[in-house]
Amino acid sequence: DSGVTQTPKHLITATGQRVTLRCSPRSGDLSVYWYQQSLDQGLQFLIQYYNGEERAKGNILERFSAQQFPDLHSELNLSSLELGDSALYFCASSVEIDTQYFGPGTRLTVL
Amino acid sequence: DQQVKQNSPSLSVQEGRISILNCDYTNSMFDYFLWYKKYPAEGPTFLISISSIKDKNEDGRFTVFLNKSAKHLSLHIVPSQPGDSAVYFCAARNSGYALNFGKGTSLLVTP
Numbered sequence: 001d002s003g004v005t006q007t008p009k010h011l012i013t014a015t016g017q018r019v020t021l022r023c024s025p026r027s028g029d030l031s032v033y034w035y036q037q038s039l040d041q042g043l044q045f046l047i048q049y050y051n052g053e054e055r056a057k058g059n060i061l062e063r064f065s066a067q068q069f070p071d072l073h074s075e076l077n078l079s080s081l082e083l084g085d086s087a088l089y090f091c092a093s094s095v096e097i098d099t100q101y102f103g104p105g106t107r108l109t110v111l
Numbered sequence: 112d113q114q115v116k117q118n119s120p121s122l123s124v125q126e127g128r129i130s131i132l133n134c135d136y137t138n139s140m141f142d143y144f145l146w147y148k149k150y151p152a153e154g155p156t157f158l159i160s161i162s163s164i165k166d167k168n169e170d171g172r173f174t175v176f177l178n179k180s181a182k183h184l185s186l187h188i189v190p191s192q193p194g195d196s197a198v199y200f201c202a203a204r205n206s207g208y209a210l211n212f213g214k215g216t217s218l219l220v221t222p
Contacts (some may be wrong), residue, residue, distance in 0.1 A: 002156065002157075004154070006154075033208070033210075034211065035210075035212075041214065042113075042115075042200065042213055042214040042215060043155070043200070043202075043210070043212040044212075045209040045210060045211070047208060050208075053206060056208055056209050058209055089155055092157070094208075098143065099157050099160060099213055100145075100157070100210060101157060102147070102154035102155045102156070102157075104152075104154045104156050105153075
């Protein structure tokens with residue numbers, strides 16, 4: 001158990017819909033990262049937050065957004081969903097630029 | 112573009128023998144490298160890391176070697192155990208904080 005929690009574990013929705021994925025980092029970790037793992041792909045970095053502020057952005061679509069709240073939990077919002085958005089979404093946390101520890105992931109299926 | 116490459120999608124090794132997983136990278140600005148292990152339906156689990164100022168790091172049965180001139184790193188597992196069967200991801204970090212992942216190598220350790 002990495003100490004990073006993610007909810008929900010599974011999410012099934014339809015095209016065009018909007019969903020919110022939630023992540024709680026390890027106690028004391030200020031940084032939260034979001035990654036996407038599609039079929040046959042490695043993990044792709046989406047976005048990073050540090051203590052409530054956006055710090056780095058990767059290949060995140062404009063339809064996707066994230067935020068980190070004062071209690072340090074983070075949410076990833078995915079809107080206007082397409083079939084290609086079906087993937088595993090992982091959250092990771094770290095202390096500064098230390099090793100990142102990953103949550104169990106949310107499996108999103110868009111029908 | 113894939114900056115971190117794991118060219119072997121799979122590897123099969125007998126229990127007790129050495130497992131060698133390889134990883135190549137293209138970005139000379141990477142300064143920190145990590146290996147993660149992933150079981151199905153779980154998030155990646157941190158295994159071992161190495162800074163670019165070192166060429167070897169050891170932790171129990173796991174050793175990571177870094178050859179900066181060749182932009183190559185490898186993970187050695189000795190002796191291999193059936194419980195080591197998993198997908199292994201190589202990751203690299205540059206001066207930013209995001210991790211760049213390879214697509215993974217599936218290791219099977221047979222009794």
